[in-house]
Amino acid sequence: MARELEVWLFAERIGTLALIEDRLNFRYSPDWLSRPDAATLSSSLHLQAESFDDHHTRPFFGGLLPEGQLRRLIAQQFQVSSQNDFALLDHIGGECAGAVTLLEPGQSLSSPGQGDDVQWLSEEEIVAILDELPHRPMLAGKDGVRLSLAGTQDKLPVVSDGARIGLPRNGSPSSHILKPAIRTLMDTVTNEGFCLALAEAMQLKPAKSQVHSVLGRQFLLIERYDRVVDAQGQRQRLHQEDFCQALGVVPEMKYQNEGGPDLVQCFDLVRRITRPSAPQILRLFDYVIFNALIGNHDAHAKNFSLLYAGKSAILAPFYDVLSTAIYPTLTPKMAMKIGSKYKFSEVQTRHWDQFSEAVGLGKAQARKRILALAKSMPPTARELQSSREHGFAGHAVVEQIVILIEQRCALTVRRLSAPAADMEDETVL
Template sequence: MAHELEVWLFADRVGSLYLTEGRLNFRYNPDWLSRPDAVTLSSSFPLQAEAFDDHQTRPFFAGLLPEGQLRRLIAQHFQVSRQNDFALLDHIGGECAGAVTLLAPGQALSRPAPGNDVQWLSDEEIIAVLDELPHRPMLAGKEGLRLSLAGAQDKLPVIFDGARVGLPLDGTPSSHILKPAIRTLEDTVTNEGFCLALAEVMQLKPARSKVHSVLGRQFLLVERYDRFIDAQGHRQRLHQEDFCQALGVVPEMKYQHEGGPDLAQCFDLVRRMTRPSAPHVLRLLDYVIFNALIGNHDAHAKNFSLLRAGKSAVLAPLYDTLSTAVYPALTHKMAMKIGGKYTFSEVQARHWDQFAEAVRLGKAQARKRVLALAKSLPTSARELHSQDGFAGHAVVERIVTLIEQRCALTVRRLSAPGADAGVETEPVA
């Protein structure tokens, strides 16, 4: 028996997702293929009449869904198997990353009337949502909501108008991602807010964010880079896909040590998909260096994305930049190797050279950029720490100290004659 969901890209029905004997298949609609302006749904789905099998289909569609404990709780709520991507997309695949919507056959895209497209929340209702998310991710099953975002941490697509926070109803595009504190770690809201603000100071073009507090509870609001306001004042979607989706890698293999993408594959993808590619390659280089120096060990391939614009693409803004290295309970292993090393304290000058060679950059060019960021980052971090909103936070002090140590180590190793032969270690991993 076959089950079907229609796959919409923006306002166009581009294909269908099928579940047949427990296996996913995707096929483009013939009408879509006949259009001169037809674009691919994913870099891993070239325009073709033949269907894509489960091995080809699952990375993209499973990549739209929450992961880990969030997936388990959502599946439990709907009484479906946590492995059943199709059933989960049927229930929550309305407002996804990018411009993808999944609907039952024959169901039209909803266009709520103005005034009926947002449920604005009072401060007390925001607190209730924050309390509910750990038990009911994405507010799964709430009337009028079919929301999905990838990742293993609590988050929620919302609409923020500068003063109010609301829930997007009946397929209305959201504007922001609400990220509550991670309960098992200290002050993650301030941590991520600081790291994104620091990336902005360094002119790395991150997703814009702001720390908010309601009735004593903090959360981060991150502006969605895959949404924009058109000339008529309407919020519209931009299509995007993360690097795992684009490379055809299932989300449970997102880490390099699990068989997921390495940095060479990531840089090759950017070269292949962007035109001109040089500015995007250099931005990705900055992202890699920045994540290493701030101690973001969770910078795996799903935390980098491409924004699709017609038949071309650009590198998406930097996002999910949490300094995980300041938490002793979390792994000191980076998500992707730099020159064959997973541990930052082991990265010598020769490993940066090996990284540059692997991603097809000039060694001198890469060293110069690593040194430039390592020399300027500590001062910027210390200055940002002194500003309102970040002063007095213990976790920010630890991040700044870690940055200073990592940058000093990096400058010493890349500058000192004969440093490659040393076996220096870093005080803070």
């Protein structure tokens, strides 16, 4: 017998997710398909009366869930298989990325007037949650809490009004994402906070973030770009999906070297889905350059998203921006190739040209933009580091990031300024 969950988009029931003989199946509801304003759940799940099989369904729905050890711990909490996407979504699919909510048949989504159920937390309770997250990701199983975010890092959807932090309950939308430190790496909160602030200073429109400290414990509070406050003061969801979901790629295939999307596929997606696409293409190009120059080697396809407004889409703000290259225990390989190279130290002028041409940009235009960013980023990073307003001065991890940026930018400027003399013997982090 099939088990079912009703799939809601915004405040509308749009279809049914079913588990049939251990395989996922999604079908849009006839009522939704009959509406002139019906929108697709994903660019990989086009509007159609026929149901989608497991192969087509799992990339989107599996892509809503945490990954790796977080997923295994959540499965243990509910005594289900970590491979059972349906069971996990049944337990934690109440507040997901975008405007998606999954409910048991017969349940209804909270109306806007009811959608402000928040458990406000004391400082002691916040610290207790920071201690609990490594063992109980997403606070799985906590009464009234059904929260899910993709990724392998501890994080938690929360509500913040600027003065308080709380847990969204019973289907209430969150407003922020709380990201604690990665325990095995040095000062990741400051690292990501600095990189996001640098992206903002470079006018790259990242997700807005702020480093917080409660009773001596640091965490990053990131404003959700897929949540807005309406004229009545109610939080509302905006729909989004990451590039793997949009391309129909399951989460475990997110890295290019495992068969996942490459940069050409990412740019083709943006060109196909967004209108007008040219500004979005240039923004994505900037994101790729920025990631390379700060040493964010983990910029895979799930770290880029599309944000939907009605039936149109734009590139979502920059997020998950961490300088991984400063940590010697992490891989020196980038998640996606530039040209034919995974290692930044091996990226020559010809590889930037290969990349630019492959994604449909002229070489001259692309080189000009790469050089502009490589020349302006080091002084901008130093200015941000020394700014009293941001509080990054004196942090060893920030100094490491700035030095790495200076090295990578200097190398890039030299190589692009003298393209005929590719310098194979230079080394850089």
